Amino acid sequence: PKVWIIKETEVDGDLSQIKVIVSSRNMTQSGCLDIAAVLTGKICNVDGNIGKVKPLWEFLEWLKSESKNTISKEQTKKIDALISDLKKVRKFDVRIEDASGNPEVFDDYEFIPIGMNDENAGHRCFDEIGNSRDCVVMSPFIDEVGLKNIFTYAGRKTLITRKEWLSQISEELFEKFQESDGVYVVKGELLDSDDVTSDLHAKMYFSNNAGRNYLYLGSTNATKNGFYRNAEFLLKLRYSPNLSSYNVYRNELINDERECLFERITQYDTQAESPIVNDEEIRKAVIIIQNTKATVESSGELWNVKLTTSKLIDGIKIYSIHRPDMIQQLSKENTFVGFKLVELSELYVVEAGGFSRIVKLQTKGLPTKERDIAIKNSIIDSPSKFLDYLGYILSDSPESFITEREHLKKILEKIPGGESKYLLDSPLYEDFLRLSYSEPDRIIQIKDKIDGLDKKVIPEGFMNFYSAFEKAAKTSRRK
Numbered sequence: 001p002k003v004w005i006i007k008e009t010e011v012d013g014d015l016s017q018i019k020v021i022v023s024s025r026n027m028t029q030s031g032c033l034d035i036a037a038v039l040t041g042k043i044c045n046v047d048g049n050i051g052k053v054k055p056l057w058e059f060l061e062w063l064k065s066e067s068k069n070t071i072s073k074e075q076t077k078k079i080d081a082l083i084s085d086l087k088k089v090r091k092f093d094v095r096i097e098d099a100s101g102n103p104e105v106f107d108d109y110e111f112i113p114i115g116m117n118d119e120n121a122g123h124r125c126f127d128e129i130g131n132s133r134d135c136v137v138m139s140p141f142i143d144e145v146g147l148k149n150i151f152t153y154a155g156r157k158t159l160i161t162r163k164e165w166l167s168q169i170s171e172e173l174f175e176k177f178q179e180s181d182g183v184y185v186v187k188g189e190l191l192d193s194d195d196v197t198s199d200l201h202a203k204m205y206f207s208n209n210a211g212r213n214y215l216y217l218g219s220t221n222a223t224k225n226g227f228y229r230n231a232e233f234l235l236k237l238r239y240s241p242n243l244s245s246y247n248v249y250r251n252e253l254i255n256d257e258r259e260c261l262f263e264r265i266t267q268y269d270t271q272a273e274s275p276i277v278n279d280e281e282i283r284k285a286v287i288i289i290q291n292t293k294a295t296v297e298s299s300g301e302l303w304n305v306k307l308t309t310s311k312l313i314d315g316i317k318i319y320s321i322h323r324p325d326m327i328q329q330l331s332k333e334n335t336f337v338g339f340k341l342v343e344l345s346e347l348y349v350v351e352a353g354g355f356s357r358i359v360k361l362q363t364k365g366l367p368t369k370e371r372d373i374a375i376k377n378s379i380i381d382s383p384s385k386f387l388d389y390l391g392y393i394l395s396d397s398p399e400s401f402i403t404e405r406e407h408l409k410k411i412l413e414k415i416p417g418g419e420s421k422y423l424l425d426s427p428l429y430e431d432f433l434r435l436s437y438s439e440p441d442r443i444i445q446i447k448d449k450i451d452g453l454d455k456k457v458i459p460e461g462f463m464n465f466y467s468a469f470e471k472a473a474k475t476s477r478r479k
Contacts, residue, residue, distance in 0.1 A: 001233035281353025373452035440473035
């Protein structure tokens with residue numbers, strides 16, 4: 001699943017709301033084409049529309065249960081609080097403006113977690129899409145099982161996918177789409193761009209069913225695993241009557257304009273290489289790693305990490321995310337020796353079956369505070385960077401501060417001892433002066449933020465300078 005559930009509260013008011021983002025997008029810098037939908041619901045003082053919202057908080061309950069070995073008690077409490085808030089949402093707003101400015105494009109919605117509490121959810125979606133008269137399937141990854149029911153009923157059918165994945169369906173099924181409304185892939189010039197690789201990653205299904213139009217979007221590919229095996233999440237949106245159609249939806253994606261992203265494939269390539277799809281080994285490896293215990297122990301100025309597991313299969317390799325040079329074959333007990341404080345992490349990379357995954361292991365003995373200070377010192381390693389750090393903290397516009405700072409650096413580089421004059425010659429002084437009276441807490445909190453920093457990075461005279469403003473801030477706060 002690719003789902004964000006966010007609580008937002010007014011800064012100067014009592015109103016709170018839940019924002020839900022259902023997407024096909026992973027947390028990466030990929031240049032691929034993705035889709036996301038945002039729904040917002042007000043938190044009320046009484047229980048809301050349990051029927052509509054229940055699948056969403058059940059999804060969080062499921063995640064909490066599946067993650068019990070990797071999240072803290074504090075994180076569990078936060079999830080419970082979010083679930084409590086979700087139960088007080090009466091409804092989510094699905095209004096979105098179309099090209100004509102009409103905000104009532106959709107009039108209903110449904111959250112559909114797949115492969116979790118409701119074991120039949122994936123089957124139902126599979127059947128609903130298959131029962132369509134007219135249907136557009138957009139899915140980067142496909143297979144014969146995931147598409148076999150699309151032609152249950154006569155109608156217009158369009159398939160948009162990745163070119164290399166067409167080898168995963170039969171020539172007969174390819175020809176059925178071709179004879180209907182066609183098979184499309186991302187244009188070659190987008191794939192070959194020097195700037196960014198823009199292949200397809202969005203998963204969307206337009207369905208005309210029983211006289212109404214629906215749009216499904218989220219993480220589910222048109223594959224057997226997508227609908228029958230994986231943990232996935234779909235948002236089902238119902239169009240308002242007469243506000244969309246197969247032709248309207250399809251024409252938004254496929255048209256004769258130069259900006260169209262897709263091109264039609266008319267020839268089934270019998271020589272195409274099949275993509276690697278068997279990731280069973282890495283799935284098993286991740287399950288085993290999630291039941292592995294990690295412990296950190298000091299060894300002089302360095303640190304050692306010990307992993308222990310009771311379950312084991314061959315072919316699993318693991319290493320800390322900051323030290324790939326320490327990669328080891330997983331055994332019942334692995335010891336990694338010689339970590340610097342800044343290299344300690346709860347994130348590990350697991351390799352198996354030609355795949356790799358990042359996993360988080362709850363780690364005992366991790367010197368979190370000391371590590372955080374060490375990381376901060378590794379970044380803030382000069383008086384100049386110390387002042388930049390303060391600027392980021394205090395500025396209401398970090399972007400403007402960066403621009404001014406770079407300009408000032410060029411000037412001060414030409415002046416002997418110019419950098420030492422930076423404190424009073426920069427916007428930093430003005431920020432201290434302004435915040436001492438408008439937001440004194442931000443001045444007072446600086447002491448905690450610079451606690452533990454190497455004293456050599458703090459400019460001479462800064463602490464006296466800060467003490468004067470800290471005193472003024474405390475006086476201002478009392479008033």
